[in-house]
Amino acid sequence: METLAIALLGFFMAGYFVLGGTDIGTGMLLPYLGRDPAERRLVLTSFSPFFLGNEVWLIAAAGVLVGCFPELEGELLSGQFTVVVPLLVGWVVRDMGLWLRGRSGGSVRRAVCDGAVVCGSWAVALTWGWLLAALFTGAPERPASGPVAVLTALAVAALFAAHGLGFAAVRLTGAPFERARRLTGRTGPGPSLVLTTVLMAALPVCAGRGLPLHASAADGATLALLVPVVLTVTPLLVAVQAWVWHTFRHRVTRPSYL
Structure with missing residues (x-):
């Protein structure tokens, strides 16, 4: 059960970094991709159908961490409090901007x-890099x-931006698409997105290898109750996510309510 719990935690974190990284990275590049209000609306439309569903993966990962690894969760929240707070603030500010934009006049x-x-x-991108720097060094x-923390935070933020750039290049049209395509290199948007997807998935998995997951796992009775429930819900989460991405798979040609 411990191994299954660890696999589920890694799966949800990797899913969040891959999927959530697309809207975070695209949001980071909004001033570059969208030079006027109409273009910025188009850029926001490229990820607006996905960002709430993408955040569900982080919530699921947090649920597995709290339920299956309570000792580690307490250690992380107390030890990384100064990192978690700006991460949550950035998350709230970003989502607030997305929610209020379509309702703001002027x-x-x-x-x-x-x-x-x-x-x-x-x-969000920089604080994730700051948090991962602590996990990579084995000091949660x-x-x-x-310098290690600074360089790691900047490198992770750059990877988020590159991931969002590849996503924008396969989703946008018009001038924003041309700007995204210019920075994806000779490989083109498709291979660029595949490469960043692999790297984004590897980030939390590699960081988790240094954590005492087996030692901090909950007791057997708790894992025997929680793990089957999570395993039952996971296919539904994957199916809903796949349906959303399939439904909005086409390039955006006009802005939405945002």
């Missing part, structure tokens, strides 16, 4: 919402510091 308010999306996306009980 160009100034929409610009503020666009700024919230960009700043929140960068905050305290935040990473020094």
Whole structure:
């Protein structure tokens, strides 16, 4: 049961980084991809059908962590408190910008919402890098510091941006598509997105290898109750996610309510 719980935690975290990384990375590049309000609406439309579903993967991972690894969860939250807080703030600010943009009248308010999306996306990407720096060094009980933390945070944020760029190149049309395509390199948007997908999935998996997951797992009775429930729900989550991505698989040609 411990091995299944660890596999589920890795699966949900990898799924969040791969799927959630698309909207976070695209939001980071909003000023570059969209040069005017109409283009920015088009860029936001490229990931607006997905971002809430993508966040479900993080919620599922958090549920597995809390239920199956309560000791590690407590250690992470207390030790990484100064990292988790800005991560949550960035998450809330970004989502607030997305939710309020379509309900904000006037160009100034929409610009503020666009700024919230960009700043929140960068905050989420950088703080994930900061958190991963501590996990890579095998010290989840305290935040990473020094040049290693800075370089890791910047590298992870750059990977988020590259992942969002590849996603934008396969979703957008018009001038935003051309800007995204110029930065994907000679390989083209498809191979670029595949490469960043592999790297994004590897990030949480590699970080988790240094955590004492077996030692901090819940007792056998708790795992015997929780793991089968999660295993039962997981195919439904995957099926719903696949249906959403299949439904909105075409390139966007016009803005949505955002």
